[in-house]
Amino acid sequence: MSLVLEKRSDLPPLWRWWGARVGMTALASLSDGRPPASFSLDVDQPLDVAPAFGSGRFGAPALRAHRDGRSFSHRFRHVRTEADGARILMLLTDPVARISLEQEVALDAKSDVLTLSTLVRNDGDTPLSIEWLAAATLPLPADCETLRAFTGRHTAEFAPVLVAMPSDSWVRENRRGLTGHAGPPGVFISGPGGTRHAGRTYAAQLAWSGNHRIEVACDDDGLWTLQMGEAFAPGEIVLSPGASYRTPAMLATFSADGLNGASQNFHAAIRRRAPWPREGMRPRPVHLNSWEGLYFAQDESSLKELATRAAVLGAERFVVDDGWFRGRDNDEAALGDWVADPRKYPRGLGPLAGHVTSLGMEFGLWVEPEMVSPDSDLFRAHPEWILQIDGQPLLTARHQLVLDLGRSDVRDHLFDRLDELLSGLPIAYLKWDHNRDLVAAGGADGRARYHDQVVGAYALFDRLLAAYPGLEIEACAGGGGRIDAGIAERCHRFWTSDCIDATSRVEMQRGFLAFMPPEMMGSHVGASPAHSTGRSQGMAFRSAVALPGHFGIELDPATLDEANEALLADGVARYKALRDRLHHGRVWLGEGPDGLVWQAHGEAGRGLLIVTRTAPGHLRRPPSIVLPHCAGAGPLRVRLLHLASEAGHPAPDAPLFARMREAGEVFDGDWLAQAGLPTPAMKAESVAVYEMEAA
Structure with a gap:
């Protein structure tokens, strides 16, 4: 891959090329080959690294910002460019609007993936409102033909969307407060005749777990531009004098080997970003998760029996799902009260965890720290801790509200509760869930908190992993609602979907592999009929569909007859024999x-x-x-x-x-x-x- 910028003395660098590797023996300046265009400004406006609003270039602007309606039009000047071979940092400024931009571009040669981001700083003495800031504006050649993205919903993630390149623009905007069930905020764009295996492919994904916007826009020069960035709520980002905001990172790659080549580059980049220990990733253990086996009907005795049956099948990790904490008999109460239910576990979770580890398995636990039930001790003690708008009704989903993780006292409380669990029990794994969209995500000051919520969640993840470096975390959000390169820096596994219907999973898992490597793809053998669809598939097929990812079991083996139990045990053994080859190398x-x-x-x-x-x-x-x-x-x-x-x-x-x-x-x-x-x-x-x- 090559990226070529044309440096200008006092104006922002121009985009000359992003794509296949090229040589530059003698490259003339862009102005030498651009005759004047009719009905245009007398001063040429080619695509630079920060196309400005109100500059005379009418394509998608990199920044939309203003000061109470003023300073909305921008003219950036080039201050300096720093380069060290693998990284370029460009500093631009608008002395009239008193805004600075710092654009960073880094190339990881081992994955052939660019990491791009932009920082905006308020150099003025009045507040600066930011409506949009692209992580980067990338050029796409005029002969691009096809755009591939994904859509989806709960239990139906990663549905492919294939469209012709737009005559004007294609926009995907998410306002759910988390990544969403369509999958990572990303897109693949193919050149002429591009296929999975050959042809030019341009691809990008945003490393962000919240609201986002992607735009592919065509200009009247016949070129397309690709932008990604965080989508802001009204008035969400207002910079005080001297303050700054940095976009999430945009991961972008080019491959001449079609869609597969671009996905392989993404896999390499995500593997380098994942929080594996210094010695690297160990073989992904087979685990049994209790949810669809028992749901809320759990106690010490039933889970010990389930764990024993899991060990017989060859499971290496046993995960206790929702229902273990005080007052949690259904999904209508108790989120936030992270203490073992004394009715179900009169001796606490210690004896169960000890039983699991005595069987040679790791012990894992389900939590949903970012949420709270209205019927909970935590909510009754701190109703001010939730995201809400004063005077508006509290809208629940799955009977729960969202804690304001932008508040340090909320994060401290959640860390203390999780620290108490992790320090008191041999917990090797947390299944971290997030079972609702954010709606009226307002803070105590009445301002939007979508951005702060993601930053606060990241901070809580980071603090826990620093305190417990051996801990592994699964990112789950009603299944695949939070799968992206941002949370991938803080988790070791994704729950691909709450739908474990094996036939449905075939397409979902292929969509997942467009962006993420197989070792991070939670793929379980579920019950038949499948709980989410009612369809039935044989055990051999269910086990084989789960094989390529991080293999698990999501049923009670006591419900299986002898033949199906043997087939499942055979599937577990096959996975263990093949996982090293499944989880390394290319896909x-x-x-x-x-x-x-x-x-x-x-x-x-x-x-x-x-x-x-x-x-x-x-x-x-x-x-x-x-x-x-x-x-x-x-x-x-x-x-x-x-x-x-x-x-x-x-x-x-x-x-x-x-x-x-x-x-x-x-x-x-x-x-x-x-x-x-x-x-x-x-x-x-x-x-x-x-x-x-x-x-």
């Missing part, structure tokens, strides 16, 4: 003929291939699937490790697949990339798992 996603989808993990010369069929095929015979990532890999031995399908009425077989199940079959990588890999007959809701190694 490729692809689509095959007749409804097949596939994904490959690792490297072409040593990796795993997972082929999934969710619906019945329409062809008479199973098709071959083309694997472009195998091109140039040389001879590869392919073994069919597992075909997850319902027992009984087996699909027709062939000698080739019998050999692939034994010693394997050798194919040339170029053959697989062009002619494809033959696939066995697969019924609906089945998964084939292959091993591919250099022959």
Whole structure:
């Protein structure tokens, strides 16, 4: 990847290039090749790093700010540029409006990902209202064709959205107060003929867990610009004299290897940002979470029995979900009162935690620190601690309100409660939930607190991880409502969705992998019928769909018959055998003929291939699937490790697949990339798992 800026003596640097790596033996100035345009200002207004409102350039401005309606038009001057090879810092100022901008651009060569952010400072002596500040304004070439993003809702995250490049602008704005169930604030833009595997792809995501805005805008020069930043509530960011605001970081990457190449770059960048210990990530442990097994009907005895059954299956971590604390028999009360319920746990949680660890498993606990129930001791003691607007009704969701984490006393109280739990129990893992959107997020002063809420949550996460560096945290927000690169610096796992229907999970998990690496993707084997959809799938299929991520179990094994318990134990063992190859290296996603989808993990010369069929095929015979990532890999031995399908009425077989199940079959990588890999007959809701190694 190359990024090229043209430095000017007293004006902001100009964008010349962002994209494939290029040489610059002799690059003429932009003005040399731009003849005057009709019906335009006499002074040219090319795209610079901080396009200004009211400057005569009518594309998307990087900043919208004013002083009580004045100083709304800006003319930035270049003060200085600092560069150290991997980082550029540009200082710009508007001496009339008395505003300074600091724009930082850093390139991580190991991931090929840019990290961009902008700081605005009020150099004047009156308040400065900020309505919009882009983390960066990136140029996109005129021949871009397709924009890919995601939408979603609770239990239906990561629904892909594919649209042609806009003639004017495309905007996604989120005002929910947290990331939202559409997934990370991000977008992929493809050049001519771009596919998953080839073609120019430009991609970016915002490292922020709150309100956000993304805009792809076209200007009358025929170019597009890409901007991302935090979306502000009215009057939310007002800078006093000398004060400043910095945007969340924008992670941006280019790949000539299509969507997969861009996603692989994101995975590398997120892995470098994740809060793994100095020695690195250990193998992701299999865990059983109690929620869909018991819901609120838990006590010491029932959870000890559940933990024993989990250990028999091979679980390595046992997580106690919602319902363990005082007065919590349903979701209508007790959030905020983080003390073990004496009716359910008369001896506290210690005996249960001791039982779990004696079985060789880690002990984990569910919490939702940012929330409070109106029916709770905490709310009765501190009704002023919630986000609210005086005179407006208190709007609950899941019977809960939101604590104001912009307040230091609230954060201190929550840290003390969590510290008491963590210091008194062998808790290795917190499932940290966030089960509602923010609505009237006002502070005690009546001003909007959406921004402060995210900053305060980050501060609480950071303080806990500093105090307990061995602690692992899962980010959950009604499932996938808080998955983004900002919280990824503070958590070790995401709960992808509250929907564990395996058929639904196939597309959701592929959407997750567009942005985040597989080892952070919580993927569980749920009950059948699935609690969220009512659909049923076989145990072999459910286990295979959960295989590529961070594998877990979300059911009570006591409900399984002997055959299904054996299938689940087999799935656990398979995950343990394969997780090192699943969770390191690159990931490729692809689509095959007749409804097949596939994904490959690792490297072409040593990796795993997972082929999934969710619906019945329409062809008479199973098709071959083309694997472009195998091109140039040389001879590869392919073994069919597992075909997850319902027992009984087996699909027709062939000698080739019998050999692939034994010693394997050798194919040339170029053959697989062009002619494809033959696939066995697969019924609906089945998964084939292959091993591919250099022959």
